[in-house]
Amino acid sequence: MNKDILKYGIGIVADMTAIDFDARVFEHGNMNVVVDNLKVKKISTKECEEKLKNWKIQKVEKRKEIVDVRFYKQNAIEPTDIVTFFIPKTVDKPVHIYIGDKQKNVLIYLRIIVEAGARVTIIESIQDIEYCGMILDVIVGEGAYVKYIIDQRVDDKSFLIHARTAFVGKNAIYRWIDIELGSAISKQTIVTELVDEGARAETYGLFFGIDNQLIDLKTTILHNASHTTSDMHVKGVLSGHAKGIYYGLIRIPHGSYTCDGKQREETLLLSKDSEINSIPNLEIENNDVKCRHAVSTANIDTESLFYFQSRGIENDTAIQSIVEGYLMEIIDLVGDETLMKSIKSTIIKKLK
């Protein structure tokens, strides 16, 4: 068995051989990270250590939720190589992070520390790149609110393997919005660890795969403290020969009481050759909780199309409206009008 084929249990595999790791020369791509917000400062390792002295942050290799660290290990990044940005309480505008652009095969370890009480929207845009391996840690201080939008619309030749972890402090709210539209292979691991009481995690995702795209999305929420809540909702559309893998996990360990977790995943299949693998998981070690999950897979039924036809709307337009309406629930969460418009136009382009 080739080492680049990931197995997720019974017959579910993600074939990463197309990335061809051996043929690539990787560069530490910290210079590829550009942040455009004057209030956000790059801080030194020493300052970073000082700020994180009360946090328990495990090394990437030790985090069980990040499957197959092999892909990240080759980053072989020393602690001194980690780029750390500090977002202060005074931040008032959205923070844009641009990744890529300068080199072709990059490895990045990015760390973002959000000060207690800050309210911020972070928009991450990945530029066209051949290969981008990234580890991202976001540390969210007490009572902060962070909305992290991943705007992934790279060209269909790019390979992305990203492992993202958010550590959410007391009474803080963290919201991921992952928009996965581009790339040949995109493997995203999105973990939210609710570290202290009252923290809330929301993970929303949208993926649309066409042709031979492979989208492998793993979303995890760890309720490591009592009175924490979470909501997970992923919607996907697949057409052509595209393949999707969705792996979701809510874990409530022993000792975390009155937690509430929700997990939903829905997929719309537009072609016979598309394939979806859904693996929603719950691991509950405690009875004082509320936890549920649901997944569903469906296609556009002929009746809906007939309805549109009877109103003089052609099939293509009808499908476009249905898909748009279907994904709107997630797109609406982005909030930023310009970004929403441009995401919608990418979706319409993909439908043609």
Add this chain to the structure above:
Amino acid sequence: MSDNKQSHFTIDRALYEQADVDNSKYKSSPGLTEDVILDISSQKNEPKWMLEKRLQAFELFKHTAIPTWGPDLSGLNLDDIIYFIRPDAQESNVWKDVPKEIRQTFDRLGIPEAEKKYLGGVGAQYDSDVIYHNIQEDLKKKGVIFENMDVALREHEDLVKKYFMTQCILVNDHKFSMLHASVWSGGTFIYIPPGVKVNLPLQAYFRMNAQSGGQFEHTLIIADVGSEVQYIEGCSAPRYTINSLHAGGVEIFVHKNARVRYYSIENWSKNTYNLNTKRALVDEDGIIEWINANMGSGVTMLYPSSILRGRGARSDFLGVAFAGSGQNQDTGAKVIHVAPDTKSTIRSKSISSGGGVCTYRGYVYIGENAERSKVDVECNALLIDDESISNTHPYMKIDTDNVNIVHEAQVGKIGDEEIFYLQSRGLSIEQARQLIVSGFIEPIIKALPLEYALELNRLIELEMEASVG
């Protein structure tokens, strides 16, 4: 009220866990070697092809590793298990001919009474051999075959050769199917001729008695075109300090338009490893219904599978698992849709209490040509206390569009308000909890024949009593 409470607890686990004097006629030495297999085969006077199958399976078994996913199997020492134990009894179809000690065991479990009341036929297996078998005359006349598997191999060799581990469960499937194929003994063989409908359920009861024994019964059910049958299986074992192993195999063939309902109530003692393989092949418009209750055993790994290979085939699964202290119930269902218009439903319920672990592990596969398939999966888990664990791991692989798949799962505890309501009506906390749990598993209880429903209800009450009280 107190009378009422009394009647709730008339059943006692000791009923199942009390061991009889070990009067076995023959026992192989512990551990599995080729000699043991040759011995089993020659004692049974088997045809050559069966021995070859056993040896082939053993060869594969030696080279296959124990699965590492799922529950921990490190407590299972395969070299300690005695693979073949013959009780000192001949198979009989007259109840009083069964040796007294063995008869007492089954009397205690209520087997012969049940037969008189509502069964079409019954079989009872004690360790490796079937000791009693009976079927109603009119069924026999219609051509229904209900036999001990060993007898079936002698008398209906062609049928057995065609179906026995050839297409449903394959010898090389996994470690424990290999083990099963090499040392299988006893079990049930059922053949229902075309168009015959058996109204009364057929039943078999499996009992492991010898210490550190292994039971490897093989059940083969063939429902020919347009036939119908219901089959009930009950299992128990006394409690010893050394772990015992149950690795049975159940193969069900549902031919065109046929319908099979398979019930199984497993109540092995808590030091039994229950690593069972159950599978059904369903042809055009056939229906398989699984009703599964897993109460006993220390570690269970059981995932009844349905392969829907004919257009319009259907599978319904209804399961309940109860994990008390020290138990790990890793159960679920698998459905493989490889034909158009196939439908399946999975309803799984689990209760974890006293630190027990319940895991739902399921798999749904929709093949490329399985258009217009429908799947509905629903899992519910109830956690009684904060030491217990519930996991849900459903896998779904969908290779075509034009399908409709829904999965839902929910984990929770018994609501304080519900308890309060019942308390305000004069019930104690324990009674209230039991009532809620009974309501929770009601869909399964409803599907069971009356006697089994009562037994299951009482067993759960008993387990709850142990964990809550």
